[in-house]
Amino acid sequence: MTTPSRIEADYIIETAFDPLAAAEAMAGEQSSGTFVAIPGETPELKARSAARIEALEPLESVEAPSLPGAGRPKLGDATVRRARVTLSWPLDNVGPSLPNLMATVAGNLFELKQFSGLRLIDIRLPQAFGDAYPGPKFSVAGTRRLAGVEGRPLIGTIVKPSVGFGPQETAALVSQLCDAGIDFIKDDELQSDGPHCRFDARVRAVMEVINDHAERTGKKVMFAFNLTGEIDQMRWRHDLVLEQGGTCVMASLNSVGLVGMIELCRFTQLPVHAHRNGWGYLSRAPMLGWSYVAWQKIWRLAGADHMHVNGLANKFSEADDSVIASARECLTPMFPDKPCIAMPVFSSGQSAKQAPGTFAALGSPDLIFAAGGGIMAHPDGPAAGVASLREAWDAAIARVPLADYARDHAALARALEAYAG
Amino acid sequence: MTTPSRIEADYIIETAFDPLAAAEAMAGEQSSGTFVAIPGETPELKARSAARIEALEPLESVEAPSLPGAGRPKLGDATVRRARVTLSWPLDNVGPSLPNLMATVAGNLFELKQFSGLRLIDIRLPQAFGDAYPGPKFSVAGTRRLAGVEGRPLIGTIVKPSVGFGPQETAALVSQLCDAGIDFIKDDELQSDGPHCRFDARVRAVMEVINDHAERTGKKVMFAFNLTGEIDQMRWRHDLVLEQGGTCVMASLNSVGLVGMIELCRFTQLPVHAHRNGWGYLSRAPMLGWSYVAWQKIWRLAGADHMHVNGLANKFSEADDSVIASARECLTPMFPDKPCIAMPVFSSGQSAKQAPGTFAALGSPDLIFAAGGGIMAHPDGPAAGVASLREAWDAAIARVPLADYARDHAALARALEAYAG
Numbered sequence: 001m002t003t004p005s006r007i008e009a010d011y012i013i014e015t016a017f018d019p020l021a022a023a024e025a026m027a028g029e030q031s032s033g034t035f036v037a038i039p040g041e042t043p044e045l046k047a048r049s050a051a052r053i054e055a056l057e058p059l060e061s062v063e064a065p066s067l068p069g070a071g072r073p074k075l076g077d078a079t080v081r082r083a084r085v086t087l088s089w090p091l092d093n094v095g096p097s098l099p100n101l102m103a104t105v106a107g108n109l110f111e112l113k114q115f116s117g118l119r120l121i122d123i124r125l126p127q128a129f130g131d132a133y134p135g136p137k138f139s140v141a142g143t144r145r146l147a148g149v150e151g152r153p154l155i156g157t158i159v160k161p162s163v164g165f166g167p168q169e170t171a172a173l174v175s176q177l178c179d180a181g182i183d184f185i186k187d188d189e190l191q192s193d194g195p196h197c198r199f200d201a202r203v204r205a206v207m208e209v210i211n212d213h214a215e216r217t218g219k220k221v222m223f224a225f226n227l228t229g230e231i232d233q234m235r236w237r238h239d240l241v242l243e244q245g246g247t248c249v250m251a252s253l254n255s256v257g258l259v260g261m262i263e264l265c266r267f268t269q270l271p272v273h274a275h276r277n278g279w280g281y282l283s284r285a286p287m288l289g290w291s292y293v294a295w296q297k298i299w300r301l302a303g304a305d306h307m308h309v310n311g312l313a314n315k316f317s318e319a320d321d322s323v324i325a326s327a328r329e330c331l332t333p334m335f336p337d338k339p340c341i342a343m344p345v346f347s348s349g350q351s352a353k354q355a356p357g358t359f360a361a362l363g364s365p366d367l368i369f370a371a372g373g374g375i376m377a378h379p380d381g382p383a384a385g386v387a388s389l390r391e392a393w394d395a396a397i398a399r400v401p402l403a404d405y406a407r408d409h410a411a412l413a414r415a416l417e418a419y420a421g
Numbered sequence: 422m423t424t425p426s427r428i429e430a431d432y433i434i435e436t437a438f439d440p441l442a443a444a445e446a447m448a449g450e451q452s453s454g455t456f457v458a459i460p461g462e463t464p465e466l467k468a469r470s471a472a473r474i475e476a477l478e479p480l481e482s483v484e485a486p487s488l489p490g491a492g493r494p495k496l497g498d499a500t501v502r503r504a505r506v507t508l509s510w511p512l513d514n515v516g517p518s519l520p521n522l523m524a525t526v527a528g529n530l531f532e533l534k535q536f537s538g539l540r541l542i543d544i545r546l547p548q549a550f551g552d553a554y555p556g557p558k559f560s561v562a563g564t565r566r567l568a569g570v571e572g573r574p575l576i577g578t579i580v581k582p583s584v585g586f587g588p589q590e591t592a593a594l595v596s597q598l599c600d601a602g603i604d605f606i607k608d609d610e611l612q613s614d615g616p617h618c619r620f621d622a623r624v625r626a627v628m629e630v631i632n633d634h635a636e637r638t639g640k641k642v643m644f645a646f647n648l649t650g651e652i653d654q655m656r657w658r659h660d661l662v663l664e665q666g667g668t669c670v671m672a673s674l675n676s677v678g679l680v681g682m683i684e685l686c687r688f689t690q691l692p693v694h695a696h697r698n699g700w701g702y703l704s705r706a707p708m709l710g711w712s713y714v715a716w717q718k719i720w721r722l723a724g725a726d727h728m729h730v731n732g733l734a735n736k737f738s739e740a741d742d743s744v745i746a747s748a749r750e751c752l753t754p755m756f757p758d759k760p761c762i763a764m765p766v767f768s769s770g771q772s773a774k775q776a777p778g779t780f781a782a783l784g785s786p787d788l789i790f791a792a793g794g795g796i797m798a799h800p801d802g803p804a805a806g807v808a809s810l811r812e813a814w815d816a817a818i819a820r821v822p823l824a825d826y827a828r829d830h831a832a833l834a835r836a837l838e839a840y841a842g
Contacts, residue, residue: 030583030611031583031584031585031611032584045585045586048585049582049585049617067705067706068707068738069705069738069740070738092615092616092617093584093615093617094611094615095616097613097614097650097651099613099649099673100611100649102673102675102676102699103611103649103673103675104611106675106702107611107698107699108610108698108699108701110701110702110705111700111701111705111737111739112736112738113737113738115738120702161452161453161466161470162452163452163453163470163514164453164466164469165466189524189528189529190452190521190524192515192521193516193518194513194514194515194516194521195516196469196470196513196514228521228524230518230520230680230683230684231652231680231683234680252523252524254524254527254528255520255523255679255680256520256678257677257678257679257680257681258677258681259650259651259652259678259681260520260681260684261678262651263652263680263681275524277524277528278523278527278529278531279531280529280530280532280539281531281541281709281711282703284531284532284706284709285488285705285706285709286488286489288702288705289706290702310532315533316533316534317488317489317490317492317533317534318490318532
């Protein structure tokens with residue numbers, strides 16, 4: 001782990017201009033420059049405040065520009081080339097402020113005419129950022145303690161249908177899932193405080209079930225209540241969950257935004273389950289936007305305890321290697337004395353069959369493994385669905401092939417048949 | 422203007438599947454569905470909560486998918502087709518909550534495997550949203566009153582160098598600009614409270630200059646102080662600006678995020694100048710992300726008084742017709758009794774020469790026209806730079822060609838030479 005003295009950001013750029021000249025334009029735009037030389041821009045000021053090109057590694061040339069609207073040199077070579085560029089800024093350009101970091105590393109540069117592609121790949125922050133922000137208050141250890149699960153992933157699920165259930169129907173489903181042996185349940189991101197399923201009524205109905213189940217069995221299921229809303233609503237909802245004995249709150253990162261999330265995470269006394277819905281619009285064009293590696297650092301430092309990373313063989317468009325890179329990064333320390341580890345949350349089309357691949361690629365059981373249909377649509381019902389995931393993870397951690405393990409584990413055997421497709 | 426009873430959103434989709442089937446998957450994912458049929462999903466529940474396809478208009482076929490990772494049908498035709506789709510949701514799925522609207526209209530759908538392209542084009546909201554949010558508190562009329570400018574655009578500029586000036590250097594520049602006759606000045610988005618230019622010291626130094634100038638001349642220049650920061654910092658900074666006699670605050674939308682902006686706008690007693698830096702990563706891939714037409718509605722309803730729209734012949738990659746569509750939309754009412762008009766802010770490589778085209782396309786002088794180099798790099802200095810923009814707008818509104826008007830307007834004449842390139 002390197003903790004730099006300057007703010008550093010890595011980009012992949014694509015340009016028809018000289019890549020170095022294009023990178024210089026980018027560095028100027030994001031620090032002391034404008035489109036013409038101006039009176040106040042002295043050499044001393046530039047020395048103090050200018051962004052610096054730390055590295056520029058040429059990559060491949062491409063046949064056509066990835067994005068429209070880019071310029072071309074008027075004369076000479078107009079080959080479209082890619083390069084990996086590292087820029088750095090003095091910490092004192094912005095100070096250790098996450099909101100102001102955003103405009104610096106991810107502000108007005110994606111639209112620069114020099115580029116037919118520009119993607120933020122990674123960021124590295126000075127220690128002052130680690131000192132200024134709380135990071136996750138619960139992280140892996142706190143989540144495990146509250147959920148009572150050690151040495152294996154938390155097996156989780158999502159309340160489905162996403163929208164439509166009222167508080168009592170949600171509580172009835174939760175009761176079924178508690179009986180099925182689930183560790184973790186989350187609200188769907190579409191449901192926070194809809195008129196048919198008010199947050200207040202849902203928390204009370206669900207926590208009655210969870211508390212009853214905990215009294216009877218000693219196991220308190222962790223439920224991530226989606227409190228996404230305005231600041232005061234989120235505070236009030238958090239306090240209600242805490243008062244009712246709940247152990248987790250959930251918020252949608254792209255709905256709440258950075259400043260709201262910082263506020264929630266400073267305030268929270270419960271783990272914050274961070275949902276990334278909308279991530280596709282930030283990332284799906286390969287030569288634009290954000291890599292998850294860069295993006296998740298912002299939210300972990302702000303205080304997210306759990307970060308969604310999609311799942312292997314998911315129902316979305318993301319490739320498996322990208323999913324694993326995201327999950328590994330969530331488990332990689334950010335600062336020596338403040339690791340900011342977030343528990344990666346695997347979900348989307350997950351069932352027993354993805355456990356071995358997930359464990360093999362990640363090398364850690366510190367994750368939440370969430371399945372919707374993979375539990376509820378198990379041919380022998382939700383209890384068998386949960387059992388099949390527990391068995392699959394036991395097999396994965398013991399490095400026993402699922403097919404072998406399934407010989408004397410019926411729930412797993414039935415899951416492998418049912419989700420073979 | 423239509424005010425629908427359901428939440429409506431228009432998308433351009435691109436898919437190798439039957440577009441109707443793909444749109445159905447999208448509607449399911451964003452309301453009551455998951456990837457298999459599940460027990461609780463009754464016909465009654467679907468009738469109450471399911472998203473509906475309101476319209477589907479086939480568009481062109483394309484040779485290759487725009488984005489990677491999309492699926493293809495296993496058998497039969499795999500032509501990649503585009504279509505314009507309108508989905509609608511019952512208001513009661515989420516209630517009139519902007520943060521929860523986000524997950525519904527712009528959540529987990531950009532990554533769906535059915536699509537090699539998906540872009541949110543527009544949204545239309547029920548009246549309940551208009552009742553639940555403040556909208557801009559100042560808008561055009563309030564901004565004009567505070568700035569003392571009627572019948573023409575506010576002529577504005579940006580503090581440059583973006584980063585590097587301290588409070589006294591900033592104040593000295595402001596003094597020069599006040600003398601030059603400017604109406605509006607904004608901080609650069611890179612500068613909020615950096616250690617070399619603390620917000621507190623900058624506000625005090627700048628407002629001393631502006632207040633002095635106002636006492637001498639009767640004209641109080643509007644300065645948009647960039648208060649981007651955490652919630653309590655923004656509150657405190659707003660109060661300082663107000664106390665010092667300032668008339669505007671600025672915040673970066675993508676740095677603060679939705680919930681922080683809602684909080685700021687509910688709290689503010691000053692116009693909120695909303696900066697869109699980072700917009701490129703949301704929009705530059707043509708078949709992904711957000712159109713500005715959809716996006717700006719969210720922020721206007723939240724309360725942004727001024728919205729950045731780029732400028733004609735800008736230094737970025739955006740085409741002129743897109744800039745004009747954005748600006749027109751900011752001036753189009755959202756609800757009959759709550760128009761939420763935001764003043765469009767033109768900037769980026771602007772000088773006198775863009776005035777006629779801007780006025781012709783927009784048909785309104787209700788805008789802020791901001792130039793950096795277009796003022797500061799005028800060959801005869803900033804006063805001539807401001808004069809050239811005033812003259813250019815006088816000509817544009819009078820529909821006199823600039824070249825004609827320049828014959829007896831020296832500042833404009835020199836500007837047309839200097840910025841001819």
